[in-house]
Amino acid sequence: MSITATQGDSIYLRAYDDYEHHTLKLTACSQAGMRHFAWRARSTQALERRIMAIKSTGLGIGWNDGDLGHGPAYEFRSPDGHLIELYFETEKYRCTPSDQSALKNTASKFPGKGINVRRIDHLNLFANDVRAFRDFHLTNLGGIMSETIVNNLNDMHPQAVWFMVNSKSYDLAVTHDALGMKGRFHHVTYAANSREEVLIAADICLENGIQIETGPHKHTIQQTFFLYVYEPGGNRVEIANTTARLITDPDHKTVVWTLEERKKGQAWGLPTISTFHTRGTPMPETISEA
Amino acid sequence: MSITATQGDSIYLRAYDDYEHHTLKLTACSQAGMRHFAWRARSTQALERRIMAIKSTGLGIGWNDGDLGHGPAYEFRSPDGHLIELYFETEKYRCTPSDQSALKNTASKFPGKGINVRRIDHLNLFANDVRAFRDFHLTNLGGIMSETIVNNLNDMHPQAVWFMVNSKSYDLAVTHDALGMKGRFHHVTYAANSREEVLIAADICLENGIQIETGPHKHTIQQTFFLYVYEPGGNRVEIANTTARLITDPDHKTVVWTLEERKKGQAWGLPTISTFHTRGTPMPETISEA
């Protein structure tokens, strides 16, 4: 990650091949968590269609003036309370002489420093009501639900959902918050170029006192090779590589997993760490302090 | 690659995570080359729209009855003469007990034998008239031209084009045939899970007498980590890994390279092998024999 800009209490960051001005905005705060996340629509027409749909649900808030790096954005709430923005006008990243790549099909040069993540990959939210989020999302924002966890094959109540809007097998995941809280953040994921680079990332975290929660290992669901760490502020960050997996079938049928299957743990047998189900941000103890 | 079916003089093959019945059909023939390739449309409506557009160009041929693994297909010619099919109805691959994956989000199990390619990645054609192919394709089939080589920035005549229809940075490439022949095949590419697996593929080719044309190395254009080999029949096959690169910008602006830039060779300095510009199939000498 490199810093694109700083403004007030905020710094704006991006991975080396992210095409936009930034993909992460960090703002100083007394507690960890996500203030909002944003989707970029595919066109102004698509943006208008989505806003119209959202307005009809009563969850719309209204337009803001945009931010560094993107134009006006429409704000709304997920049924679980997450603040979300939709925008289309964006500022493509403009290299400085020092980070211009030798390859003009790369947004900026391979940094060769720290964990060299290539691009933002996906976002994972906690939700108290996964079903409500799912139905709202598929109805109003579209995309495909590539995989899901349900209670069992008779009780299809969702415990987790994964949505895709391009050929990656997921761009947004929503997981049940075992603490029953609403609107929390689970993690943001940046993609490394290879599994080897995820292993190197683990060494870099080890050598620099970054707390590893679990991994590197391979998820059963979505097959991602993952490493979960906590950034110093307390949010979970994932460094991941999906090998060559893509979903290109426009007919893709949602892969359904049961809680029973989930209990088997990760692909190579690593038990899923218990904090995965409970640790979201903000954390209850910091909320009371805040 | 594994064999899905054999019928008459043909065998049908797929990579382990290809979702369709097959992605490659090999038919015994006295000379190498590609009889046809096919696009799957995103829906029946999309299929109808594309066929209507193609018919208006006079390059349409008509419907056939389909083949093992897919329904009826509409046949047409590219302006350069390549035979192309469009279809929507397809048969998803159904595992046998012996190739069922332990992960139900994989089309079949990781084979652990030979070069374990995951999925078909792209096709590369030779064309005598790249401009005509490009214009026909963008007008009638859509997609985005992600990168191109032109003579120079004053003479934008195209020498090569790369088209994308999903988040991969290309699904079809068309390159100028330096022999001036029409409608030839350049190569088909299958994706391996990592660059390490491309290196392993090179060892497997070395140990089994499969002729390596060039690589492994990294392309400047498209950045793909590649290995080109000739299959025993004489067609070029590429084993590739694109690391984590995707193009997710709906506004993506075509990256333009000049012939001058192309002469610099591959990303890390390997000169582009001369046969890359001349060897297509069928080969002239086999045509005269055939």
Added chain:
Amino acid sequence: MSITATQGDSIYLRAYDDYEHHTLKLTACSQAGMRHFAWRARSTQALERRIMAIKSTGLGIGWNDGDLGHGPAYEFRSPDGHLIELYFETEKYRCTPSDQSALKNTASKFPGKGINVRRIDHLNLFANDVRAFRDFHLTNLGGIMSETIVNNLNDMHPQAVWFMVNSKSYDLAVTHDALGMKGRFHHVTYAANSREEVLIAADICLENGIQIETGPHKHTIQQTFFLYVYEPGGNRVEIANTTARLITDPDHKTVVWTLEERKKGQAWGLPTISTFHTRGTPMPETISEA
């Protein structure tokens, strides 16, 4: 692994770059375990010196006639009861036409099938009395103790020891048997060419019903990237890669770890699996049956 020979109830196996006739001999038996392991001396003179030393301890047994692949061997017992052989005369592996490598500096060709381990790496034994084993080994067989685990820095009683006889950081490890049994086998390790190949090995095990005990992950001690599995007969096998680590310092000072440090788990935080301390072969339940 490939089979070099079969004889009676035994099959002889080797990795593709093992220089000897075999590095593993499997013999049908009603229970899992290790009948013996063998060291090759560096010369006939070295062999004689070691035998003389062993005889003086009273643990020597005597010469046998050798086996397929190696000449006469001197048998003795470790203080914990493991049967060990020492030999020098060996038969280098002779390729067959079908496994001759294209590279004449490789013992046989890269197989491109299953888990393509390159060479035997090390052996790990359980011992009831680690100290006795350590002292016997260093006194009579030489080598360097590269790392050790002791109770604590005041009580240097060893819980585990790692010996090296070449530039690899260990060739033999001896770990305390938490069941208090004598002379058991812990695991044998074969080296893969890369960490990526260890990850691929995990997928191959997953897809073929081979039970993964733990990993892939990185050991804190010795830094090895490891995967532990149980072969169908019940013995533990490790697939490992040590990255580029070697110990070339003739003055190498033993790295000392405490039990307290060991409790922190593996390098990236994976807790050491409890079976690591108890599961050896033969297993108590099979002994009673045998």
Added chain:
Amino acid sequence: MSITATQGDSIYLRAYDDYEHHTLKLTACSQAGMRHFAWRARSTQALERRIMAIKSTGLGIGWNDGDLGHGPAYEFRSPDGHLIELYFETEKYRCTPSDQSALKNTASKFPGKGINVRRIDHLNLFANDVRAFRDFHLTNLGGIMSETIVNNLNDMHPQAVWFMVNSKSYDLAVTHDALGMKGRFHHVTYAANSREEVLIAADICLENGIQIETGPHKHTIQQTFFLYVYEPGGNRVEIANTTARLITDPDHKTVVWTLEERKKGQAWGLPTISTFHTRGTPMPETISEA
């Protein structure tokens, strides 16, 4: 590489797991080249034995007072004129608080910056008279000649030799200088942890204007996965990974290659670059200037 010390016109460097104070000393000079290289003996006794042998050849020079990081060294000339030192007393690297590894079996922490080479691997010299160097080396310094190139199987005159003194398959290589000059330097090699890291190194060189001479690719001889670059001063540096290859056979028989075989190029078919045979340092043009 990190800087251990600077003194006068010199800086001292090491890779992150090199156990000594430094493995490279760079001194400002008007031309590129190697002033001397040094072997560490295995013990003071071994040092004495080697010095006695060298003195008997008339190529000995005498003792110097040592340098930062090591004790007194005995200087001598190779038959080709290279200045060589032998020493035993050395200073182990002592971490500073900022480069202390979390793993106490690593000499310093994984840097996570630039090309993260682990350790010095080997040195390659040019010689006008390879045979004289070879005979001098094997007679007076010992070790094993693991591989060699000879004119042909009838004329065993050596064109190149590779010597090993531990389990790595070579620590010193000597290649015929096609310019017929004496005593030149060819390259020094540092080992990266994986082939993937060699590929990453190529990207780092590409992005930072470091000239790549050839690679990444796999050598036929010795099988090393290599990348050759020129450092800004003009010397060739290799970043390499040997996968899991080691030679542990005390009986290892030299692998003999012919010039005919060498002409086939590298393992996967890359032609050997012509500068490999002619470019050494100092370069003739800089000598006349100097």
